[in-house]
Amino acid sequence: MKKDNVISILSENMKELRMKANITQEELSFRSGLHRNYISDTERGTRNISIKAVEKIAQGLEVPVEDLFVNKNK
Amino acid sequence: MKKDNVISILSENMKELRMKANITQEELSFRSGLHRNYISDTERGTRNISIKAVEKIAQGLEVPVEDLFVNKNK
Numbered sequence: 001m002k003k004d005n006v007i008s009i010l011s012e013n014m015k016e017l018r019m020k021a022n023i024t025q026e027e028l029s030f031r032s033g034l035h036r037n038y039i040s041d042t043e044r045g046t047r048n049i050s051i052k053a054v055e056k057i058a059q060g061l062e063v064p065v066e067d068l069f070v071n072k073n074k
Numbered sequence: 075m076k077k078d079n080v081i082s083i084l085s086e087n088m089k090e091l092r093m094k095a096n097i098t099q100e101e102l103s104f105r106s107g108l109h110r111n112y113i114s115d116t117e118r119g120t121r122n123i124s125i126k127a128v129e130k131i132a133q134g135l136e137v138p139v140e141d142l143f144v145n146k147n148k
Contacts, residue, residue: 064143
């Protein structure tokens with residue numbers, strides 16, 4: 001079931017944008033400078049990360065930060 | 075000088091949206107359930123806050139989370 005909270009929204013957008021970029025979690029980890037477990041947890045929606053970490057993920061995905069927070073379930 | 079990093083972007087948008095809502099930092103603190111110093115620091119761009127905290131601020135301002143991350147300097 002899709003959820004309407006910020007952690008779930010980030011999780012879904014991150015996965016979708018990573019798939020679109022056609023890169024693995026390992027590659028995103030390398031590009032963003034974040035640990036692979038950190039990437040994996042965030043994509044599963046089990047972490048309340050900081051906005052600086054979100055910025056690194058956005059840079060790794062080459063998207064603006066706001067794209068990671070768009071709520072597509074509204 | 076305007077900066078292009080996520081903390082500055084959040085800081086500027088938060089201030090602008092709070093002014094638009096015509097509420098004080100104290101009122102936003104009450105509405106979001108975050109301490110007034112926390113609101114003040116975030117608006118000054120001196121804190122790397124979590125995404126759950128951003129969600130509370132967005133709820134207090136009655137805006138979608140993504141509105142707080144739009145980069146208007148691009």
